[in-house]
Amino acid sequence: MNAHETTPAAGYPAHWEADVVLADGGTAHVRPIRPADADRLRAFYSRLSDESIYFRFFGPRPRLSDREVERFTNVDYHDRVALIATIGTEMVAVIRYDRIADGEAEVAFLVEDAHQGRGVASVLLEHLAATARENGIGRFVADVLPANQRMMGVLRQAGYTGQSTFEDGVVRMTLDLTPTETAHEVTVAREHRAEARSIERLLTPGSVAVIGASREPGGVGQMVLRNLLRADFTGPVYPVHREVRAVAGVRAYPSVTAIDGEVDLAVLAVPAQGVIDVVKECAEKGVRGLIVVSSGFGETGPEGRERQDELVRIARAYGLRVVGPNCLGIANTDPAVRLNATLAATVPARGRVGFFSQSGALGAALLQRVAQRGMGLSSFVSAGNRADVSGNDLLQYWEEDPATDVILLYLESFGNPRKFARLARRISRRKPIVAVKSGRTTQGVPVGHAAPVIALPDTALSSLFEQAGVIRVDDLMQQFDVAQLLAHxxxxxxxxxxxxxxxxxxxxxxxxxxxxxxxxxxxxxxxxxxxxxxxxxxxxxxxxxxxxxxxxxxxxxxxxxxxxxxxxxxxxxxxxxxxxxxxxxxxxxxxxxxxxxxxxxxxxxxxxxxxxxxxxxxxxxxxxxxxxxxxxxxxxxxxxxxRPAGPAPIAEPSPHAEAARALVRAALERAEPAETVRIDATELLGCYGVTVWPAQPAASAEEALAAAERLGWPVVVKAADPRAAERAGTVRLGLAGPETLRQAYADLSAQLGPDEPLAVQRMAPQPAVPVVISVVEDPAVGPVVSFGLGEVTARLLGDVAYRLAPLTDGDAAELVRAVRAAPLLLGGYGYPPVAVKALEDLLVVAGRVADELPEVERLDLDPVLVGQSGVTVLAARAVLRSPRGPRPDDGPRRLR
Missing domain, CATH: 3.40.50.261 (Succinyl-CoA synthetase domains)
Known part of the structure; x- marks a missing residue:
């Protein structure tokens, strides 16, 4: 690949590139086509069968002309778009659209015969639909020969609303690309099957090569080899060493490509500087998965992190998943497999528990503790720096694994917390998940981990675990205590x-x-x-x-x-x-x-x-x-x-979303691209049917009196600046006439100073309980809704609960009851019960605003008064910012 190919021209949409997992568990790379792909396109076309060419072009076409190649590889990424899937350096599939009318485009795709049936077309269609929506296209049209059942199946099974007509021997299929719940469910189901299959291939190999298995006692490679042999792995084990003929009494090979038989899994125990070359050899051999126990990667600093990123890029490009680097390895106690590809000599007996650990150093001790308890495991994975395979992948596998009834997770970081919450919420309904999350006080990410820092407090993370049904415990001993009860x-x-x-x-x-x-x-x-x-x-x-x-x-x-x-x-x-x-x-x-x-x-x-x-x-x-x-x-x-699971949050945009987006876009257009914009959120919430009580600024007592006459008595006078309003004594309540209003205005103005602006607002119904609703867009987690009481004591004690947006009705009910002061809303301690259902409805709306508008970096409804007959929003403020990229777990399927 030359420099021109690796350096796309200006305007190239790099954010469309993605590594994806295919239906059989292998990987591929999806990216927009480029002019430099001309030779790659010709080579791809030369490998196609006559039938595939006939279905695509409705007739024989032995080769593509130079003019056709130039047209196919030169697109504008707006009206004409083409995405290709590559494995290694070869192109294996292409999908394209050409705009034919406003909001409508013609779509066609072609998959190399050797890769048909692997789900390549389905994942390409997901990505092309996302690019089309980004470019204002809402409908795909495809003309298909009746005999081309594969293409019709891909289009019909995508989950979009569609229709078909037959005319002149051709089936015309039309797809409405509006996101639907069905399309979302199809995507999630395909993701689940593909990622589960990719882990199954790692845990159930037919053969294993240990690359770097030396004769030195205590060497890493020899330890893995001996543990494989001691466990009596059911398939062949191949030591690889460039100089010796045998290791531990087993014939050794100078390279993985020299091995006579097939190799499903390779354990790499070579110096970090040589790992990339070995990965390429494994790809040439057709290895399907890698375990990199070698250290010297992200944990060593920037140079090691670059080496780690290159390792993952090369492995995925050639269709391989990677466990590690800097990991302990993996084990499967299934008697049909008996795999101990780890550095730990002790692996527990067969059991009902799946165990994922990010720490390699801790992993051996954990396995020993489990064995001492007699608890037993179904399978074990130590991900080390978790550069590729993560806990989310293992959740996908264990969800359907009949040998696993309980899932244990030792987590040091999250690659995609939002996806974790989605998976855990589904899986916890069937199988309990018990998690230990280190870093409670720092929320930092260990050096070397390919994971973002979570800005939310640890209490928020605990709330998100609770929302997903995950049992969070404080330490590993508690984790084992809980697991042995759940398993038996x-x-x-x-x-x-x-x-x-x-x-x-x-x-x-x-x-x-x-x-x-x-x-x-x-x-x-x-x-x-x-x-x-x-x-x-x-x-x-x-x-x-x-x-x-x-x-x-x-x-x-x-x-x-x-x-x-x-x-x-x-x-x-x-x-x-x-x-x-x-x-x-x-x-x-x-x-x-x-x-x-x-x-x-x-x-x-x-x-x-x-x-x-x-x-x-x-x-x-x-x-x-x-x-x-x-x-x-x-x-x-x-x-x-x-508790009833309740309906999932609605996937389709609400009818209010477009008007709200227009408001947000207009506000952002008035600011510099990198700036945040602070706005009063009254109009924004009004798009969603939420009324914020108006507050009229008043520069004098007479202006305050005029505002009171317009708003209606009784009124309050308060500091207009939200930051000043957080101080005690900045509100005067229940002002029922001109004299009391003038006196309150004078007192407050004297207290705050003549330069502090004041405002008048109608008095809300009493009695009422003040609460605070906020939404924060966390770069790692996505939008998170928080809730707490507005009383000073509750704020000082940090009595706040959190849930991921969007919220179901059940999420909102749990959020209200999750704070310790919830009895004050529910009729406890002599307080009258208030309109909790109206409060829950408001929380659902706040979550929906956050979910549909990624530009809303922060939204604060403070204060909100919850009375016996309803809720009153007294103030709402928002901070807007242009999105810095796609949200975690949004869009078509892609690996981190």
């Missing part, structure tokens, strides 16, 4: 907890822990220190039969060794088939104890490791407080999951 016991139906114990002291600790965690302890059952299996069995059965009990904590700490095994067996017998969770503090031991475990599913091969404990096993904790804390997390998750 049913979900509780409520907060009622029974304690069955043989110790007064531990019973009291358990009951106190329940109250502190928001659970409801029922009268405990203390069996005494001499209790044996009969007493425990009868007490447990009795508690499980009580309708007020939703979970049972069993404490067994005999003062002297007694009938321990018999007690365990009786507990297991009673628990089997129970619909309520049972967890234990059994002799102060931690994990899935053999005596409290039922066998898991049988192994599928003779050499498979022993199966982990199955469903119905009783998890044990070192202390009652730890058991109760884990149970409390699960109770909250079960309550979230039991």
């Amino acid at each position: 016991q049913p979900l509780p139906a409520g907060p009622g907890v029974a304690v069955v114990s043989n110790s007064d002291a531990l019973t009291l600790l358990a009951a106190d822990a329940c109250v502190s965690a928001g659970l409801t302890p029922t009268p405990p059952v203390n069996l005494g220190p001499a209790a044996g299996p009969a007493e425990y069995g009868a007490a447990l059965a009795d508690r499980l039969a009580d309708d007020d009990v939703h979970a049972v904590v069993v404490i067994y700490t005999p003062p002297i060794p007694g009938q321990c095994d018999e007690v365990a067996a009786e507990l297991l017998r009673v628990v089997q088939g129970a619909a309520k969770p049972v967890l234990a503090t059994y002799q102060g031991r931690i994990g899935m104890l053999p005596e409290l475990s039922v066998p898991g599913p049988p192994a599928r091969s003779r050499n498979a490791p022993p199966p982990g404990p199955g469903f119905g096993s009783i998890p044990s904790y070192a202390a009652p407080e730890e058991a109760v804390r884990a149970l409390a997390h699960v109770v909250r998750y079960a309550a979230w999951r039991a």
